[in-house]
Amino acid sequence: MRLPKFQYLEPATLAETIPLLMEHQGRSKVIAGGTDLLVALKQRLHTPAYLISLSNLAALKGIREEDGMVTIGPLTTLEGVSAAPLIREKLPGLAQAAWEVGSPLLRPMATIGGNLCLDNRCRFYNQSLFWRSARQPCCKAGGKVCHVTNKENACFSTYSGDVAPVLIALQAEIKLVGSQGERILPLEQFYTGDGRRPNLIGGGEAELLTEIRIPLSSHTGCMYKKYRLRDSIDFPVVGVAVALRLDQPQGICREAKIVITGVGSRPVEATQAGEKLTGREMRPEFILAASETAAAEIHPVRTDQVGPSFKRHLVRVMVAEIIRELGGVDR
Amino acid sequence: MNYKPAPEGFAGVSLMKEKFTQVGKSVPRVDAPQKVKGEAIYTGDMTLPGMVYGKIKRCTEYAHAIIKKIDCSKALALPGVLAVLTGDEAPNKWGIVPQSANETALAVGKVRFHGEGVAAVAAVDEETAEAALDLIEVAYEPLPVLLDPFESMERAGEMLIHEDSPGNILHAGDQVYGDVDKAFTECAYVLEKEFRTSYVNHAFLEPHSALASYDPQNGQLHLWASSQVPHYLHRQMSNVLEIPMNKIRVTLPTVGGGFGGKGEAASSEFIACLLSRKTGRPVKVTFERNEVFFTHKGRHICYMKMKIGLDKNGYIQAVDFDNTLDGGAYAGWGVVVMFYTASMIHLPYKVPNARARVRRVYTNKPTCGAMRGLGGVQPRFAMECLLDELAEMMGVSPYELKIKNAVESGHTAINNLYVPHSEYKKCLQTAVEKSGYLEKHGKLPFGKGIGLAGGYYISGTAYTLYQSYKPHTSVLLRVDTEGGVTLHCAAAEIGQGCTTVMAQMAAEALGIRYEDVHIVLGDTELGAFDLGSFASRLTYAAGAAIKEAAAEINQKLKEVASGMLGCRADQLAIKDRKIYSMYETKKTIEWEKVVQACVNSVGALTSIGHYSPPRRKGIDLISGNRVQGANIGHSPTFGFSCQIHEVDVDLETGRIRVTKVTEAGDCGQAVNPMSVEGQVEGSIMFAMGQALYEEIKLDENGKLLNPSLHDYKTPTVMEMPEMDTNIVDSYDPTAPFGVKETGEGAVQPTIPAIVNAIDDAIGVRFTELPITPEKVLKALKKKKEAD
Ligand SMILES: Cc1cc2nc3c(=O)[nH]c(=O)nc-3n(C[C@H](O)[C@H](O)[C@H](O)COP(=O)(O)OP(=O)(O)OC[C@H]3O[C@@H](n4cnc5c(N)ncnc54)[C@H](O)[C@@H]3O)c2cc1C
Numbered sequence A: 001m002r003l004p005k006f007q008y009l010e011p012a013t014l015a016e017t018i019p020l021l022m023e024h025q026g027r028s029k030v031i032a033g034g035t036d037l038l039v040a041l042k043q044r045l046h047t048p049a050y051l052i053s054l055s056n057l058a059a060l061k062g063i064r065e066e067d068g069m070v071t072i073g074p075l076t077t078l079e080g081v082s083a084a085p086l087i088r089e090k091l092p093g094l095a096q097a098a099w100e101v102g103s104p105l106l107r108p109m110a111t112i113g114g115n116l117c118l119d120n121r122c123r124f125y126n127q128s129l130f131w132r133s134a135r136q137p138c139c140k141a142g143g144k145v146c147h148v149t150n151k152e153n154a155c156f157s158t159y160s161g162d163v164a165p166v167l168i169a170l171q172a173e174i175k176l177v178g179s180q181g182e183r184i185l186p187l188e189q190f191y192t193g194d195g196r197r198p199n200l201i202g203g204g205e206a207e208l209l210t211e212i213r214i215p216l217s218s219h220t221g222c223m224y225k226k227y228r229l230r231d232s233i234d235f236p237v238v239g240v241a242v243a244l245r246l247d248q249p250q251g252i253c254r255e256a257k258i259v260i261t262g263v264g265s266r267p268v269e270a271t272q273a274g275e276k277l278t279g280r281e282m283r284p285e286f287i288l289a290a291s292e293t294a295a296a297e298i299h300p301v302r303t304d305q306v307g308p309s310f311k312r313h314l315v316r317v318m319v320a321e322i323i324r325e326l327g328g329v330d331r
Numbered sequence B: 001m002n003y004k005p006a007p008e009g010f011a012g013v014s015l016m017k018e019k020f021t022q023v024g025k026s027v028p029r030v031d032a033p034q035k036v037k038g039e040a041i042y043t044g045d046m047t048l049p050g051m052v053y054g055k056i057k058r059c060t061e062y063a064h065a066i067i068k069k070i071d072c073s074k075a076l077a078l079p080g081v082l083a084v085l086t087g088d089e090a091p092n093k094w095g096i097v098p099q100s101a102n103e104t105a106l107a108v109g110k111v112r113f114h115g116e117g118v119a120a121v122a123a124v125d126e127e128t129a130e131a132a133l134d135l136i137e138v139a140y141e142p143l144p145v146l147l148d149p150f151e152s153m154e155r156a157g158e159m160l161i162h163e164d165s166p167g168n169i170l171h172a173g174d175q176v177y178g179d180v181d182k183a184f185t186e187c188a189y190v191l192e193k194e195f196r197t198s199y200v201n202h203a204f205l206e207p208h209s210a211l212a213s214y215d216p217q218n219g220q221l222h223l224w225a226s227s228q229v230p231h232y233l234h235r236q237m238s239n240v241l242e243i244p245m246n247k248i249r250v251t252l253p254t255v256g257g258g259f260g261g262k263g264e265a266a267s268s269e270f271i272a273c274l275l276s277r278k279t280g281r282p283v284k285v286t287f288e289r290n291e292v293f294f295t296h297k298g299r300h301i302c303y304m305k306m307k308i309g310l311d312k313n314g315y316i317q318a319v320d321f322d323n324t325l326d327g328g329a330y331a332g333w334g335v336v337v338m339f340y341t342a343s344m345i346h347l348p349y350k351v352p353n354a355r356a357r358v359r360r361v362y363t364n365k366p367t368c369g370a371m372r373g374l375g376g377v378q379p380r381f382a383m384e385c386l387l388d389e390l391a392e393m394m395g396v397s398p399y400e401l402k403i404k405n406a407v408e409s410g411h412t413a414i415n416n417l418y419v420p421h422s423e424y425k426k427c428l429q430t431a432v433e434k435s436g437y438l439e440k441h442g443k444l445p446f447g448k449g450i451g452l453a454g455g456y457y458i459s460g461t462a463y464t465l466y467q468s469y470k471p472h473t474s475v476l477l478r479v480d481t482e483g484g485v486t487l488h489c490a491a492a493e494i495g496q497g498c499t500t501v502m503a504q505m506a507a508e509a510l511g512i513r514y515e516d517v518h519i520v521l522g523d524t525e526l527g528a529f530d531l532g533s534f535a536s537r538l539t540y541a542a543g544a545a546i547k548e549a550a551a552e553i554n555q556k557l558k559e560v561a562s563g564m565l566g567c568r569a570d571q572l573a574i575k576d577r578k579i580y581s582m583y584e585t586k587k588t589i590e591w592e593k594v595v596q597a598c599v600n601s602v603g604a605l606t607s608i609g610h611y612s613p614p615r616r617k618g619i620d621l622i623s624g625n626r627v628q629g630a631n632i633g634h635s636p637t638f639g640f641s642c643q644i645h646e647v648d649v650d651l652e653t654g655r656i657r658v659t660k661v662t663e664a665g666d667c668g669q670a671v672n673p674m675s676v677e678g679q680v681e682g683s684i685m686f687a688m689g690q691a692l693y694e695e696i697k698l699d700e701n702g703k704l705l706n707p708s709l710h711d712y713k714t715p716t717v718m719e720m721p722e723m724d725t726n727i728v729d730s731y732d733p734t735a736p737f738g739v740k741e742t743g744e745g746a747v748q749p750t751i752p753a754i755v756n757a758i759d760d761a762i763g764v765r766f767t768e769l770p771i772t773p774e775k776v777l778k779a780l781k782k783k784k785e786a787d
């Protein structure tokens, strides 16, 4: 498959980038590592007239720690994130999630910002133009009806990024910069839950993700587990991130955040499951209750090769497994 | 019999093996550095002056429809478009089996599967060609889509996929040997089960690519193509284009894998040639991955019923086999694959009574064809699983049952398959010992299991696919003082490593080093005749031809050397680039000096060697008796193997991991043990894909759902187990250099070994592939409810 024709713009600074975004709004796409975007272009999911490259924006690269907060530039590669000593030591769950993305060939190119901005996926959408031309366009592709559910004007495409669940569980914030200036918001608010436009800038808004900030004090333990059909290349069937704040090792849980990818149109937080653990000791019956609750809280739709009931089963198994490991509880 | 005499008239097997200096060495592959460095030139990398691009318009709308009208006028009017082509312009049918050839370069009259080509364009660049495809208007009248072979047979009265194939059956056959029904009544243990295999593609790395250059001045056509069968491609190109074969030249640049998928001509090749003839310009057609899935030719989906009976001592008395092969839309290799499945029940065990009833059915799917281990993988799955279960019924180890029935050297099966040499028992023993199978089987904790399966494969076929008596392989050896030794053969290096082993065998036969031999392959004009790379035939066939050719060169050199050394020519030996007297070792001369002398006195040395396989049907040349039996399945010799797989079943997620494979193979004399190991490891990965991961999926209208390597799940290196591969000591004295095969035999045991291991782990016998986590969880749940 070949790329469609486009003009390639390489602004040197952030200050140059925003006006370009505004000028070409609706006709352009931002490109970071390109590992997702180039596939989408080849499949003609987008045919922008301009690609605005972020590769020269050195300020958007790198990782640093300040006042109990880790800041990551969105252009940092996933290889960089997963290998950084600071991340491995203080945020091993994040290192793990970054390492689980795609394959070793992708991670040195793929950026963490691109990962957070990842478009939702669906077996009827992420296909070549030829494949899609065999059917009417679905809602996400500008048509009327959804091929998965047969409903009109609704898209249930699945958020399948690996990194966002951990960051949401860690209560990370992001900075967006646009013509109106900058705004900082919790990452979870970045996702809309609308399959057609899954995040705040996915609709071609003239805004950039410029910073990711992770507080170090929000948790005492965090872990990510991914289930996929093959142990390389594949997107998650289900990915579960859990961050716990225990008052002491194996003590009482003060806060539990369970965030799941691959099961809905956004990273899904199993809030009720988290509440089941809050104020409790790490005991098998509470863990079981939390995992059952998490499985009941998700509503997966058959947007990939795996059925919803299997996903629910996986969530039950994986949530329990992670909490046991984090809480130091034997089976 | 066409066996060549053993070299220099020696008989003792071990003596001959010790003599080898080039054969039996793990020398690096001669084509490896170029590939690793990215310097190998594939067809897709090539450009010729004035070259244009061909693209194919495919039917996206239907899997079965009458073509009412094709309007190419708008496409033709697009600037940059040089020509358009429709099926009517080249209606001659092609197909590897001439009796059933029924494909055309582009669909004529109707389309029979989703994605079939209906028109093609040639344009100055790919963008223009693609734009032109959108301008071609095709009107269809949809027909009922038949996707299930049983439905297809049932509804044949209402809808025929091919007018000339009543019942929607390409071909059906019964092969009955002995009295199966009577034998079953006398059996102590009888077991019958149904099995179904999945719809899988080869997933070779390089998509089909063809570059054709037709010279309107002299009417000569040159085709560069990614093919396993330059000869069959050559022949069919001549039929379709109505150009004599001697006006067509087929050249293979580097080929990025085939596994049977390039084992017949491809539409890309016809279209490139037709468009080149039409435009007078070189035309390149390279498939995209989804086109590889549309043109497919992968493994047949088999719906099998197998019944095996044992006497009270565990000896196999009868095998009854019923197989419905879902072959998709066209014939392809279908008849051959069908009869192979029938023939594969006769080995690697002694089966005194056997019956096969087989039929190959048309459906509206991309066509099935040849795929590594063709016709063997499906019945092997059924047979090795049934034998495991029968052993359980008898209360013995599957190993005991299988070794008891295993064939030995000199075995003639009831259908007249002759096995000159077998180390199958040694394979079983080696794998069992090295894996600790007997200590583990039935004794591992729930969720962990170990499974054993055996297998075998042909090492070449007995017949050409069209009526002919010509040798299957010829090699031309040329020795001179400039180029050294050059071997010319139109064989296809598709990554299996034939270039290297041919160099090793030629060097061995000539008494020189493998680095000294230049191998020129893959060109029908430069090379002497070869049938193609399929049926694990080339090492054996080329080996025999090389020996014959080398003997002639050696004789000439010895005659010249005898004068130089002052001794009789028949007392000379050639080894390690020296010619010396076997009796007076002082009388030695450099090989190169003799070559020089020879060239100076009589001119450059050339010789040609041939190989024709023994025929085992018709009149036996020696006895004069009429020999009965199926003609498919015969082979000059057979390779054997055993695999033992250990699996871990995650009881919570259903995920199966193969953790360790212990393999032992009888490939005859290994010409290059490192290459054998590569073939075996590749085979395990290949068949593991079908067992656990891969499946082409269609929707209810026959549209392909996952025609990409992202959605079609081949195992990755992360799925690979620890592998302990062992080459058992073997030497087939009837074979050139004692060789057999290893490229296809090693895929045979993988699926049943995994399935048997899963049974050992969780007590569930799967009979359908692939065994996905969801299926495992369902089965575990059902088992729990039943307990
Ligand atoms: C074979 C394959 C396997 C994959 N497997 C996985 C997987 O397992 N898990 C997973 O999570 N992902 C996977 N991916 C998707 C993708 O590779 C990763 O998500 C990657 O992190 C995307 O980053 P990128 O820099 O390449 O993004 P790009 O492709 O450059 O961009 C992706 C999107 O983000 C936007 N964008 C990028 N940076 C910014 C920014 N700073 N501000 C605003 N918008 C921005 C782009 O406009 C684009 O819409 C896979 C992709 C492939 C091809």
Ligand code: SF4
Binding pocket: A121, A122, A123, A124, A125, A138, A139, A140, A141, A145, A146, A147, A148, A149, A154, A155, A156, A157, A195, A303
């Ligand atoms: S969920 Fe429906 S609308 Fe959304 S991408 Fe899939 S088919 Fe299209």
